Every structure is written in structure tokens, then in C-alpha cells.
Amino acid sequence: QVQLVESGGGLVQAGGSLRLSCAASGPTFSRYAMGWFRQAPGKEHEFVAAISWTGDRTLYADSVTGRFTISRVNGKNTVYLQMNSLKPEDTRVYYCAARIWSASRSSDEYGYWGQGTQVTVSS
Secondary structure, eight states: OOEEEEEOOEEEETTOOEEEEEEEESTTGGGEEEEEEEEOTTSOOEEEEEEOSSSSOEEEOTTTTTTEEEEEEGGGTEEEEEEOSOOGGGOEEEEEEEEESSOOSOGGGOOEEOOOEEEEEEO
């Protein structure tokens, strides 16, 4: 079992950058693929990015490709989401999630979730 805690959200102007972190507890973090999702009020989780357990495969939503980068440091039990060129439409609550082995775009396939961190981009 793994527990996840996100940090790094906040308020930023359009065009700015933020780096989100997700710290995981548990000795088997390196076996989990990790994903970042975001959610607007009353909406379902929207896929943002995912990374395989080895870190050699990454997936991105079209809306963030070229602006966001997902990475992980297994020795620190941490996954990151570097967000550049932020836009007002990126304003959401961002969640990290974990599943065994392979990365996926589907939120239904992730069994472990953090509590979320708010990202607000002002115009």
C-alpha cells in the first residue's frame, strides 16, 4: 500500500511556472507507475501526465504536451510535475495517483490517490 501527499500548488500569473511534488510512503514505490490528474469543480478527473515505474516511459495529455514534464526519483519516493507556460485554463486541483507497474491515462486504473493541491493561474 502507498500513501501520497502532493505539494507545490499555488497562485501564479499566466506564462509562469510551478513544480508540483508528490511524496509517497511505503517501501515499494519503485514498483508503481505514477500519474497526475486534475479536476475542476463538479467535473471528472482529467488526465495530465503519467510515468512508468522505471521512469523510461511517459504519457502526456495533448493540452500539456511541450509545457509540462513528469519525472520521478525513486530513491526519494517522489514524483514531480514541472509546469511551464501556465495558462488560466490550467487552473484546477491537481492530484497524483499510483498504480502497479505500467502507466495509464485512465483514472479508473489508479488505486491510490493523494489529497490534491490547488493550482490557480491568473490572466
